[in-house]
Amino acid sequence: MDQNKIPQATAKRLPLYYRFLNNLNQQGKNRVSSKELSEAVKVDSATIRRDFSYFGALGKKGYGYNVEYLLGFFRSTLDQNEITEVALIGVGNLGTAFLNYNFMKNNNIRITIAFDADTEKVGKDIGGIPVHHIDELDEKLNDIKVAILTVPAAEADIITNKLVEKGISGILNFTPARITVPKHIRVHHIDLAVELQALVYFLKHYSLDN
Amino acid sequence: MDQNKIPQATAKRLPLYYRFLNNLNQQGKNRVSSKELSEAVKVDSATIRRDFSYFGALGKKGYGYNVEYLLGFFRSTLDQNEITEVALIGVGNLGTAFLNYNFMKNNNIRITIAFDADTEKVGKDIGGIPVHHIDELDEKLNDIKVAILTVPAAEADIITNKLVEKGISGILNFTPARITVPKHIRVHHIDLAVELQALVYFLKHYSLDN
DNA sequence: ACTCCATTGTGAAAATTATCACGACTTCTT
DNA sequence: AAGAAGTCGTGATAATTTTCACAATGGAGT
Structure with missing residues (x-):
């Protein structure tokens, strides 16, 4: 490439x-x-x-x-001339934060669709983005190549498989689970608890300089 | 050390x-x-x-x-025998998500206090953690060495200076701003928009393998 | 036009990180 | 009891990333 x-x-x-x-x-x-x-x-x-x-x-x-x-x-x-559409899976606290987060400010990446298993949330618009039921993934997730994964850890693998079947290319995984995907799919992990623990470790074990 | x-x-x-x-x-x-x-x-x-x-x-x-x-x-x-207390500054969408997030599951790191400038939020408990006004930082932030920064980018520098004056050792910065601190203070950046853009870049420019 | 200054672009070196590959030792099987 | 299988710990090597340091060059001032 x-x-x-x-x-x-x-x-x-x-x-x-x-x-x-x-x-x-x-x-x-x-x-x-x-x-x-x-x-x-x-x-x-x-x-x-x-x-x-x-x-x-x-x-x-x-x-x-x-x-x-x-x-x-x-x-x-950075391909900022064209818009990149992203799906968000899991409208919990963190997911909701992203829906309300203004990713577009200097940026042509947009969350355009969200999914959740909770029927309470389905049908709503959060931050202007429609929330669909997770079972509609197959039907609604066309042409979207990137997903943000903010589901509970226990669900991560099942949902990942669905995304893979549906032909996703990249996943930004906020789940503590280390998901397994075919090697042509790219996963970036952002593990908040790990980041915090690592910071604490550095503070305690690395001296004042650098 | x-x-x-x-x-x-x-x-x-x-x-x-x-x-x-x-x-x-x-x-x-x-x-x-x-x-x-x-x-x-x-x-x-x-x-x-x-x-x-x-x-x-x-x-x-x-x-x-x-x-x-x-x-x-x-x-x-990893010093998980003792509890590490953490302060959260900025109770917006992302901050709220962290307050509700169960950091403690396998983990002795706890958010024990939160601050925000919005008087609507001050006085409330979110996820069991009390929210104080940002002006009370000086008074309330004793002995806490680690802060999670989830304020608007424009505020990042001002708040950082306050944290530094107050003797913080480490900051987990979710702000897009690259904050300036004395060199004995450790900052880890988690920049959500950058992570997402980087993922998209990799998808478009790196071939299917590795 | 000439001189001085700032700043790039990059060879070369250093630092950091990841991986290979195998000897040594442990457990398991028969 | 002996042999086979599994797995660690690590020397050596490879790959990646950062940093140094300076020649080359464009711009600004006089």
Whole structure:
């Protein structure tokens, strides 16, 4: 595909760069150096230059980067020209938070449909997004390639299988369960309890510096 | 401090191992191999053995690991013998979700106090946790070393400064803002929009395999 | 036009992380 | 009791990621 040469570590930082470039642009700034960007996003300036360099020479020596140009470049690189539709499965506390969360601000990714097993919730609109019953997944989930999984851990595997059957490509999994999928499907885990425990561990076991 | 020799990548996986060991223990299993564990947590078995080996020889050749022993070991390593109190700042959608989230299940980390600027919310108990006004931070936030930050991005810096003044050690930042703190304070960022964008990027630009 | 300064882009080196592969030892089977 | 099977712990290697450091070059000031 496109550019398999771009390191994963770099790819993960792209959306971050994109957002800050957007901010700068809105502030009317039209020029930025890797050093300034570094202070804003807390990534070493050499790393930023290296990241950018995978896409070619985007800046000018002695000058820095043109904000508008860079922004346009990343917009197309991140496919922000077209809208990406996302489904949310599991309208509990966390799911509801995402439905109300404004993902679209600098961003062409939208949650367009939600599912839950609770008939209380089915039929409602939360944050402007319709909630359907989980049994309607098969019928309603067409052409959507990305799902956010915010169901109880016990349900994670069953729902994942349904999503896989339905041809999903990527899952953002907020469940503590480590779900099993065919290898062509990409899963990113965000495990809130693990993150919190890891932070506590670092605080207790790593000394004051770095 | 303790063991600065343990790689950060390893440290981040410890809570994950801990949780699965807990599951196994509750299922009455008393023996586990790195291979089984690998399938459960989706981490290469050699990586698991290497991770464990930083803490010494915890297993037996030809046998595997004793679940109870390993669990006990990690419990003390992760300081799960004592309770860690955490404050939550910002009782919006996401903050509310965390207050209702059962962090304590296999876990001695507890959100014990919450703060918000909205007087509507102040005085209430959400998920059994009292919500105070943000102006009471100074008065009420004693001895708490870890904070979860779920305020609007625009407020992030101001609140962070207050937390820093108050002597916080670690912040789990759900804000899109990249906050600035003195270098002895540890910040972990969980940036939901970035995670989602990164997932979409990977789907579009990395081919079907790995 | 000339000089000075800022900043990029990138080779090279360092640091970190993951994986391979196998000797050593344990348990299980017969 | 002996042999087979399973599994750890780890040296060595590979892969990935970060950082250093500097030549090259564009821009700004005079």
